[in-house]
Amino acid sequence: xxxxxxxxxxxxxxxxxxxxxxxxxxxxxxxxxxxxxxxxxxxxxxxxxxxxxxxxxxxxxxxxxxxxxxxxxxxxxxxxxxxxxxxxxxxxxxxxxxxxxxxxxxxxxxxxxxxxxxxxxxxxxxxxxxxxxxxxxxxxxxxxxxxxx
Numbered sequence: 001x002x003x004x005x006x007x008x009x010x011x012x013x014x015x016x017x018x019x020x021x022x023x024x025x026x027x028x029x030x031x032x033x034x035x036x037x038x039x040x041x042x043x044x045x046x047x048x049x050x051x052x053x054x055x056x057x058x059x060x061x062x063x064x065x066x067x068x069x070x071x072x073x074x075x076x077x078x079x080x081x082x083x084x085x086x087x088x089x090x091x092x093x094x095x096x097x098x099x100x101x102x103x104x105x106x107x108x109x110x111x112x113x114x115x116x117x118x119x120x121x122x123x124x125x126x127x128x129x130x131x132x133x134x135x136x137x138x139x140x141x142x143x144x145x146x147x148x149x
Contacts, residue, residue, distance in 0.1 A: 031145045039138040040064040040072045046130035082110040087123030095123040
């Protein structure tokens with residue numbers, strides 16, 4: 001004669017467990033979104049402090065924009081921001097290869113400028129340095145949210 005344990009889960013119990021799971025996912029997602037927003041603001045503040053200043057227009061154009069679900073974009077909205085970030089000409093040629101692949105793809109679009117005032121601009125890396133400075137603590141904060149009980 002076989003012995004065993006019979007386990008039955010009713011529809012009501014299953015729905016209760018499923019709803020509890022959905023609530024937990026929503027709660028943690030909201031906490032992760034808040035961490036991304038907070039760290040993004042730290043990145044924006046840092047980028048503003050590191051950005052070169054002539055008229056302060058560049059610094060004033062730096063902000064964090066919410067793009068969608070768990071998506072934020074750190075932006076500098078001047079026509080010359082990328083040239084200040086990555087440099088131009090020989091400066092860009094030596095700086096850009098030191099960047100992560102994703103940043104290199106962006107930088108390559110701006111290595112040459114037709115504007116004579118933007119020729120020979122040294123890179124400042126104000127955005128890249130700000131993102132790199134706060135990414136480790138953002139990852140740590142997200143891991144903490146995921147591991148919490």
